Amino acid sequence: MKIIDKETIDTVLKYDNLIEALRQVFQSTFTMPVRHHHFYQNTEGIENTLILMPSWTDTYIGIKQVVVAPGNHSKNLPAIHALYTLLDAVTGEFLAQMDAAGLTSRRTACTSALAASYLAREDSKTLLIVGGGKVAQHLAQAHSVVRQYDQILIWTRNASKGADVVSSLQQIGFSKMLYADNLEEAVRRADVISCATLSHEPLVKGEWIKAGTHLDLIGSHTPKTREVDDMAILKSSIFVDSRAGAIHETGELAIPIASGILDPNSIKGDIKELCCGEIKGRSSLKEITLFKSAGLAIEDLAAALLVYEHVILSAHV
Template sequence: MKHFDEAATRAPLGFERLVPALRTAFAGQAQVPPRHVHGIETAAQDGSSDNVNDVIKGTVLIMPAWSDAGFLGIKTINIFPGNSARGLPGLHATYVLYDARTGVPLALMDGNEITARRTAAASALGASFLARRGARRLLVLGTGRIARMLPAAHASVRPIDEVRVWNHRPEGAEALAAQWRAEGWNAQAATNLEAAVRQADIVSCATLATAPLVRGGWLAPGSHLDLIGSFTPAMREADAHCFAGARTFVDTDEALQKSGDLLDAMAAGTLRAQDVQGTLASLCRAENGTGRANDSERTVFKAVGSALEDLTAATLVWQSRDNP
């Protein structure tokens, strides 16, 4: 079994290659069973807490997918939001690629890199249908691994030339903005979230928030709201008013059961399940036209992630093994 470390996993997954690959994958056919979700609770017995009765909580996702191309992939992803207090990433993942015809393991890949890159690429794929063609001002909420990739991902589909970043820890936003400037981006940290949302063409949320960050009244006409951080009913990044009067799309139908953002909006009556306009698959197959109807409407894209995206990325990595 071949091993692809972080650098080897990253190398073939440039967004100019990955975004079109996802578009082709969503337009095609693959088997993607529902993910397995397990809550984890362990006692804090490692000195991380002064209270021996404290419990550390996490979530484990197991995400399989396979296709007629002959590949089977299974991702295991562990999410521990409390890791930020330990100076650790909140997400750790591994990906194993198999021969779908024999079950023989082919490769172990860096699941963190696959997850971050396919999530940012799916965000950009959604924006390629739903953001205005001239959208150039991007606001990113969050400073994690996925958030860091969003300017490059969105710039592969839209003429992004101004980037702002907001984080609940201002020093984190300042540090990421400085990193982006060093990479050549026109980037600044945003201290006033409301003002930054009002000025943005695309608002992309990549956080592990459990309470709404973006308010519907802040979103400008013609803006595109991209929600890619939350993936359970307990997580949410946008309030229910963000969906009122907006054309809403999801990555997969599973989002209607898994997204706290959508569940809140449906409970509040600002969104009905039947009002969701389509999925990435229907957009990529041109079943719902081009997505955005005009430059003045607001659009929302809600993603909870799909194992099809992981399999697509892993396939690119595997196919590049002899021809990087």
């Protein structure tokens, strides 16, 4: 069994290739059971989440094991720790294990970009990223593959952290990066808004969102947390990565469904239906679209296979 480190993953997973790999896997046949969520209180009284995410095709099985620890920000540690295991579906042989934190961040950002390729206006010029974690840096790069932005804004609660994100992206060639110190003003300007936070309460208000905007919501990962308010939900045409996950696992949709604000039957479709052309994406320039991502195990398998196949090919050169 091969052990694949984070450095290899970061080198191999190019944004354009991963976006296309995700598109292809959503167009293929696969099996993806509902993932297992287990919530537990750690010794500090903070609720952590253990997530087990299996998926498979005719040839490969993948399993991701994740712990989400929101309190890690105070320890200068990542909020997400994860390990990915790849197996041969025919023999059951363990083929590889790899650090899944970087894998998760990149596939999450690239899935958002893939959805935006169907849902964001083609003339979108301003991207706003809300959040300053690892995913935020990948979001700027992934979304820039599918749309040509004149300006990319970053907003974080901690201005210093946001400035660091801007600086790091500028250093790798993203000269159009700017820190936004006023969230409302940034939302009102943005054509695409991508939120990747651990916020428990809505940050983005529907009254701020202009016609034609695309909302990409990543951060809400429990039924108790959300990043936008009810008005944003009411104004939007809603798409999801999967109905089973997004409706029940995320407060973004579970809370307004429980209160009667949102009818789950009004959800337009999922990412597989978009990729297969079974449903239409954006229908007008003024439509506000919303993509809610809970994260899918098949996305991890697509990313892991890109890495594994590169390692195997490199070993035979």
